[in-house]
Amino acid sequence: MNRPAILLAFACSAAAQTPYELLLKGGHVIDPKNAVSGVMDVAVSGGKIARVAPNIPAREARTVADLSGLFVTPGLVDIHTHLYAGTGARALAGDQSVYPDGFSFRTGVTTMVDAGTSGWRNFPDFEQRVIARAKTRVLAFLNICGVGMAAQGEDNPEDMDAGEAVKMAKAHPGLVVGFKVAHYALPDFRDVERAVEAAGQTGLIVMVDFGTAQGPRNIANLLQEKLRPGDIYTHMYSGLRQELVNGAVNPAMIAARKRDVIFDLGHGGGSFFWNIAAPAFEQGFYPDSISTDLHADSMNTGMKDLPNVMSKVLSFGIPLERVIAMSTWNPAREIGHTELGNLDVGAEADIAVLALERGHFGFLDSAGARRPGDRKLTTETTIRKGAVVWDLNGRAAADWKSFPYKPPQPPR
Numbered sequence: 095m096n097r098p099a100i101l102l103a104f105a106c107s108a109a110a111q112t113p114y115e116l117l118l119k120g121g122h123v124i125d126p127k128n129a130v131s132g133v134m135d136v137a138v139s140g141g142k143i144a145r146v147a148p149n150i151p152a153r154e155a156r157t158v159a160d161l162s163g164l165f166v167t168p169g170l171v172d173i174h175t176h177l178y179a180g181t182g183a184r185a186l187a188g189d190q191s192v193y194p195d196g197f198s199f200r201t202g203v204t205t206m207v208d209a210g211t212s213g214w215r216n217f218p219d220f221e222q223r224v225i226a227r228a229k230t231r232v233l234a235f236l237n238i239c240g241v242g243m244a245a246q247g248e249d250n251p252e253d254m255d256a257g258e259a260v261k262m263a264k265a266h267p268g269l270v271v272g273f274k275v276a277h278y279a280l281p282d283f284r285d286v287e288r289a290v291e292a293a294g295q296t297g298l299i300v301m302v303d304f305g306t307a308q309g310p311r312n313i314a315n316l317l318q319e320k321l322r323p324g325d326i327y328t329h330m331y332s333g334l335r336q337e338l339v340n341g342a343v344n345p346a347m348i349a350a351r352k353r354d355v356i357f358d359l360g361h362g363g364g365s366f367f368w369n370i371a372a373p374a375f376e377q378g379f380y381p382d383s384i385s386t387d388l389h390a391d392s393m394n395t396g397m398k399d400l401p402n403v404m405s406k407v408l409s410f411g412i413p414l415e416r417v418i419a420m421s422t423w424n425p426a427r428e429i430g431h432t433e434l435g436n437l438d439v440g441a442e443a444d445i446a447v448l449a450l451e452r453g454h455f456g457f458l459d460s461a462g463a464r465r466p467g468d469r470k471l472t473t474e475t476t477i478r479k480g481a482v483v484w485d486l487n488g489r490a491a492a493d494w495k496s497f498p499y500k501p502p503q504p505p506r
C-alpha cells in the first residue's frame with residue numbers, strides 16, 4: 095500500500111467510527127412536521143440533519159451535547175422582523191431596525207423574515223448591506239411602497255408600484271417571500287390592492303399590517319374582499335382595528351380563517367394587549383404563527399424575544415407541541431419555504447434547544463400590563479447549518495481541563 099492509500103484508509107476508518115460531527119443527546123425532540131414528540135437523539139453531519147432516532151451511540155460523533163431535560167426543535171422561524179439597519183433613516187429602517195446576527199441565535203431563531211422594511215427601490219441596498227452579510231438566514235417581504243419604511247413616504251400611493259415590485263421579487267426568487275403593506279393612513283385600499291396585484295403576478299403572498307382603519311377601509315372589507323387564502327393578517331391581537339367587537343372575536347376574522355386567511359401574532363411595540371388576546375384565546379382564536387415584530391423598541395419592552403412571546407401563548411394552556419408548530423413548521427409553510435421549520439433527514443441542520451423553566455414569571459403586553467405565568471421558554475443552544483452558534487451553558491463544548499489549547503506562541 096503506498097502512502098496516500100494508507101492515509102486514505104486511516105481517514106475512512108476514522109470517519110466510519112465517527113460519522114457524525116455533532117450528536118444532540120437525550121433531549122425531548124419536538125418536530126411538528128413529522129409528528130415527533132419524545133426523547134430522541136439528533137445527529138448532524140455536513141451541515142445537515144443526518145439521523146433522528148433513540149439511542150444513537152455517543153462514539154459515533156465527534157462532539158456530543160447532553161441535552162437531557164431540554165427540548166430540541168427545528169430552528170425557530172420568525173416571519174415578522176425589521177432588519178434594515180444602518181441606513182441612517184429614521185423609524186423602522188435605520189434606527190429601529192436591528193442587525194440579524196446580534197439578536198437571532200441567542201433567541202433560538204435561525205430564519206428571520208424582514209417584514210417590508212425595504213421596498214422595491216431600496217431592497218438591493220438591504221440585500222447587500224444586511225442579508226448577504228448575515229449568518230442568520232434572512233428572507234424578506236418587499237414593501238409595496240418603493241422606499242419601504244425609510245423615513246417618510248410609506249403611505250404614499252404614488253410610490254406603490256406593483257410592476258416594479260414584481261420585477262424586484264422575480265430578480266430574487268426564494269429570497270423575497272411576498273409583499274408587505276403597513277402604516278397606511280388613507281381611507282382606501284390602494285396599498286392592499288397593489289400588493290395583492292404583485293402577489294398575483296408572482297405566486298407569492300401578502301402580509302398586512304392594517305395601519306389605520308377608517309371609513310370603508312375596515313377589517314371586514316379587508317378580510318372578506320381583499321385578502322386571498324394564504325395571505326397574512328399580522329398584529330392579530332392589536333385591538334386597533336376592531337379585532338374584538340363587544341368582547342367577541344370579530345366574526346369577519348372567524349369567517350376569514352375558514353377560507354384560509356392566515357392570522358399571525360406580530361407582537362411588536364404596540365400590537366399585543368392582554369385585554370384583547372385573553373378573550374380571543376378564551377374563545378379559541380389562536381395564532382397560526384407566532385412572530386415578534388422585532389425592532390429596537392419591541393425587544394426592550396413587552397415583546398423581548400420569540401421564546402418570550404411563545405411563553406405568553408403557552409400561558410393560555412396551548413400545548414407545547416402546538417406552540418412549537420406556530421414558531422417553526424407553520425410559518426415555514428406560510429412563506430412557501432417547506433424545506434425549513436422541520437428536522438427531516440437531509441434538511442439543513444438549523445436547530446433550537448429550548449429550556450422550559452418553571453417558577454413565578456411575569457409577562458408584559460404592549461401597554462406595560464403584567465400577566466403572571468409559571469412556565470417560561472429560554473434558549474439554551476442554537477445550531478445553524480450544523481454549527482453551534484449559541485451555547486448558553488457550553489453544552490456542546492469540551493471541558494477546559496481536557497480542552498486542546500494551543501501552546502502560547504513566543505512573540506516574533
Ligand SMILES: [Zn+2]
Nearest residue numbers: 174209362387
Ligand atoms: Zn412590523
